[in-house]
Amino acid sequence: MDTAEIIVTLAGVGLAGFVIWYFFFSTRQTASAVSTSGGLQQVDITVKGGYSPDVIEVERxxxxxxxxxxxEENSCSEELLIPDFSIRRELPAFKTTLVELLPRQAGTFAFTCGMGMLRGRLIVK
Structure with a gap:
């Protein structure tokens, strides 16, 4: 192997390591729900190339x-799925869609876009 091949190989290994760290080990933005006087837990989530925040903590x-x-108008984000709560909603572009649920048990529950590319987690404590 000459010097150029060694540099390209090291750069490739470094980039692969970064991708693995980013998707599996980097910290995610976590939001705790804000409780109203009536006991309703509310969280605002922006959908733009992903969910922000993508980890939400609520009480059971x-x-x-x-x-x-x-x-955004990206077709991937036009549908929301929360399978553990049997929720499927269309998300119109540049509008707010309310999703209400009552978590009965503690655990971690995934929510995704219709294609499964955008992902988030609802953590029930």
Whole structure:
């Protein structure tokens, strides 16, 4: 191997390491729900190339209202799926869609776009 091949190989290994770290080990933005005086837990989520925040913490046995604002026209983000709560919603572009649920048990529950490319987690404590 000459010097150019060694440099290209090291750069490739470095980039692969970065991708693995970013998707599996980097910290994610976590948001705790804000409780209203009526006990409703509310979280605002922006959909633009992903969910922000993408990790949401709520308390069990208290109603949750997730406000999804879709700030794009990308076709991947036009549908929201929360399979553990049997929720499937269309997210119109540049509008807010409210999703209400009542988590009865603690755990981590995934939510995704219709294609499964955009991902988030709802952590019930």
């Amino acid at each position: 046995d208290k109603p949750v209202q997730l406000s999804f604002y879709r700030d």
